[in-house]
Amino acid sequence: MTKQPGSSAAAESDPAGDSATAPADATSGTGAGTGRSADGTAPALAPGAPVLALLALGWLAAMLWSTREVISSAAAGLTAISLSAFALPGVISAALVAGAGFALFGVDLLARRGSDRVTLRFVAAIGTGLLVGLAAAFAINLTYADNATTNVIAATTAAAATVGGAIAGARSGSVVGAVVAAALGTLIFVVAFSRARDPLFDLFGGGDTQESLLSAAKWVSRTESLLAGLLAGLLAFGYLTLARRRAARHDAAAPAPRWPAYLLAGAGPGLLLIVAEVIIRVGGRSLLDLAGALSEADAVAQTSLGTSRIDNAIWVLFVGALTAMIAFGRTLGPAHADDDEPAEAAPTR
Numbered sequence: 360m361t362k363q364p365g366s367s368a369a370a371e372s373d374p375a376g377d378s379a380t381a382p383a384d385a386t387s388g389t390g391a392g393t394g395r396s397a398d399g400t401a402p403a404l405a406p407g408a409p410v411l412a413l414l415a416l417g418w419l420a421a422m423l424w425s426t427r428e429v430i431s432s433a434a435a436g437l438t439a440i441s442l443s444a445f446a447l448p449g450v451i452s453a454a455l456v457a458g459a460g461f462a463l464f465g466v467d468l469l470a471r472r473g474s475d476r477v478t479l480r481f482v483a484a485i486g487t488g489l490l491v492g493l494a495a496a497f498a499i500n501l502t503y504a505d506n507a508t509t510n511v512i513a514a515t516t517a518a519a520a521t522v523g524g525a526i527a528g529a530r531s532g533s534v535v536g537a538v539v540a541a542a543l544g545t546l547i548f549v550v551a552f553s554r555a556r557d558p559l560f561d562l563f564g565g566g567d568t569q570e571s572l573l574s575a576a577k578w579v580s581r582t583e584s585l586l587a588g589l590l591a592g593l594l595a596f597g598y599l600t601l602a603r604r605r606a607a608r609h610d611a612a613a614p615a616p617r618w619p620a621y622l623l624a625g626a627g628p629g630l631l632l633i634v635a636e637v638i639i640r641v642g643g644r645s646l647l648d649l650a651g652a653l654s655e656a657d658a659v660a661q662t663s664l665g666t667s668r669i670d671n672a673i674w675v676l677f678v679g680a681l682t683a684m685i686a687f688g689r690t691l692g693p694a695h696a697d698d699d700e701p702a703e704a705a706p707t708r
Contacts, residue, residue, distance in 0.1 A: 405536030406598070406605050408460075408467040415453075415460030415543055419495060422453040426512075427502055441657060443508045444650035447515070447643050448668060452546055452635045454495055454516045458488035458523025459631075460539045467532055481528035488524015492517030508646060515642035522634065533602035534620050538627030541594040545587045545628045545675060552583050580667055584674035588629070591675055592682025595624035599683075600690075618687060625683025629676025636668055 405411070426446040430439050465487040466480050496513035503509040529535050556579055563575040599616050640647070647665075651658040 405463055405467050405532035406602050407540075408464040408532070408536060411536060411539050411543070412461045412464035415457040415539065416491070418543060418546065419450075419453040419457035419491075422450050423495065423498060423502075423516075426450055430503065439504070440508055440646070441650050441653060443512060444643075444646050444661065445664070447512060447646060448635065448639055448664075449546075449550075450512060450516055451519045451639050451643070452632065454492065454519035455523040455631055455635050455638070456539060456542050456546065457495075458491045458520030459527045459535065460523075460543070461491050462487040462524035462527035463532060463535050463539060466527060470532065477530070480530075481525070484524045484526075484528030485521060486524070488521045488527065489517070491524065492520030495520060508649075511643055511646045515638060518642050519635065519638050522638065523631075526631075526634075531620065533599060533606075533616065534624050534627075536602065537595040537598040537620075537624035538631065540598045541591040541624065541679065542628040542631045544594045545591045548587055548590050549583065552586070556583075580671065581674070584671045585678055587671070588675045588678025589682050591628040591679035592625040592684075593686065595627065595679065596621060596683045596686040599624055618684065621683045621687040622680050626676045626680035629672050629674070629679055632668070632672035632675060636665070636672060640665070 426443075426449070429446060430442050462484040466484050469480060469483055496517040499509060499513040499516060503512070527535050527539075559579045559582060560575050563578040564571055599621055603616055647661055651661040
């Protein structure tokens with residue numbers, strides 16, 4: 360059993376035997392068996408990192424396969440370019456989350472083996488994300504039609520996975536894990552929500568006039584964003600709660616995540632969507648320009664979709680952060696309870 364400084368067991372022990380171990384134990388933040396960084400603090404590990412990595416890679420593979428099927432079923436030429444531009448955001452978002460999830464698993468293994476220096480962690484995270492990106496790019500070039508559109512999708516996907524890996528290099532693995540879990544759940548929800556768009560479109564009064572169509576489309580988009588933000592916040596809160604309980608089981612003195620961690624985890628999926636949009640507009644600009652140049656209707660559609668993606672990301676960011684903060688606040692007890700006791704006891708002295 361580890362002797363804590365100040366306890367009777369530590370006072371009665373051999374000073375020479377405990378002088379080297381007491382300072383190290385005093386700074387421990389997780390249970391035995393985890394590594395320590397160079398500054399003596401314990402790394403914040405991510406629960407279920409292997410599961411998150413597998414789920415994220417599986418989602419990326421599913422998006423790549425779905426995009427290939429859609430493009431292959433279309434007629435060659437203009438239609439394929441248009442469909443590629445429409446499918447690009449889904450692939451980039453999935454690659455970003457997959458890079459972050461798999462890199463988180465890699466740096467988590469390093470931390471468990473005691474190699475948790477900041478520089479090594481960041482380099483390993485970027486390298487792991489790059490590995491995922493190169494594998495995805497190779498799969499795209501191998502299975503998609505060989506043209507300029509394919510090359511743009513492959514290069515942008517590799518860049519997104521690398522950026523996701525860099526994000527996983529952050530010090531707090533539990534917060535990164537919460538962001539990955541919440542973002543993955545949000546992406547899956549958005550795809551599943553597509554089945555409910557038509558009924559909701561009719562519910563919100565989508566009719567024959569242009570005004571009713573635009574109004575219904577706006578309310579459907581807002582409903583989707585609101586529900587996605589709520590889901591993101593709840594998933595982030597649930598993951599951090601699981602991480603806190605797991606850390607407490609290994610070490611009762613482990614520090615619990617504070618409100619900034621919940622705020623960042625809840626806002627994380629929205630931030631990832633914003634990062635994905637930046638990657639799309641920078642790396643996939645040539646593809647978007649090709650699709651927008653097909654016709655005036657395509658140009659309007661690409662502009663409208665880009666604006667809609669940004670609005671959705673902002674809604675997910677703020678609603679997710681607010682939901683996670685409210686959920687965390689409900690777990691807190693009254694702050695003034697301990698302050699009242701000394702005031703009542705003072706007159707009895």
